[in-house]
Amino acid sequence: MTTTSQNRQTTSRTHSWVPPTVPAEVAELSGLEFLERLVDGRIAPPPITGTLGFRMTRVERGLAVFVGETGEHLYNPLGSVHGGYLATLLDSALGCAVMSELPVGRAYTTVQLNVNMVRPVFAGTGPLRCEGRTLHVGRTVATAQAQVVGEEDGKLYAHATTTCAVFPMR
Template identity: 70%
Template sequence: MTTTVNSRTHTWVPPMPPPAGLSGLEFLQGLIGGVYPPPPIAATMGFTLVHVEPGKAIFEGETGEHLYNPLGSIHGGYYATLLDSALGCAVMTRLPAGKGYTTTQLGVHMIRPAFAHTGTLRCEANAVHVGRTVATAEARLMGVGDGKLYAHGTTTCAIFPTAP
């Protein structure tokens, strides 16, 4: 039996925290506009933040064999990572300068498998509540080409002051 070996190479720029004085929305808009480098996880996993507005964040990710689990479909961790990224950024769009967040709970409901031929997945997240210490958000992961729901999820985030 002959085995084919594939490879995938990616590069990234070292991460940069939001500059002091910028709101979460301003920083994410700068990230989309190329003012700030994307986080390394985006290159590693093959997804991109494509849109933000107050309370909303949209990511798109490409499927491929490099994301397969042992059963030959896209690994659930990819779904979870897209959901977590979009959910967190939806919260971040509502944070003022000097505030940060971290995920404390992530709920993921996987509806159907995706494959390399599925193509682009789009994750749209909306902040539900952003308070002084806690935030919640919800998201849906859809196929761009087929319009099908692949997963949906929720998050709870802790809100905290960032270091000066």
């Protein structure tokens, strides 16, 4: 919706989400099984994906792929997509890549995220594809790397690495 007030145009964006819940069966699923259920819709996506406009499109052992849409609603004060959007997209792909290798009863959390942005993203950049791949998944520590590439232009926009703590699920 667009409105005009005091010579300023205002645009709004709304979205809906399913309230976040962790299904009881998550304790009986491997990380990959859980993520496969997210991708195929048997488990509702986390609300942040609707808020920021991205989704996981593919998952396999050691790999998580997300696609994000760009738009003005993601702009910083200088007129380009805020770096926090790219960091969140990267963190999501990195964490899910790690999760895809975890056995039943194990969980993870990000303890370090290193993001490098190599070119600005604008509303007209088009869809962004983010692929996260594991480098190492051990009993207590996991590492992964990811890249954000424009689906239409094939250009690299950002890349990142992560270190995650791996621990027993409660």
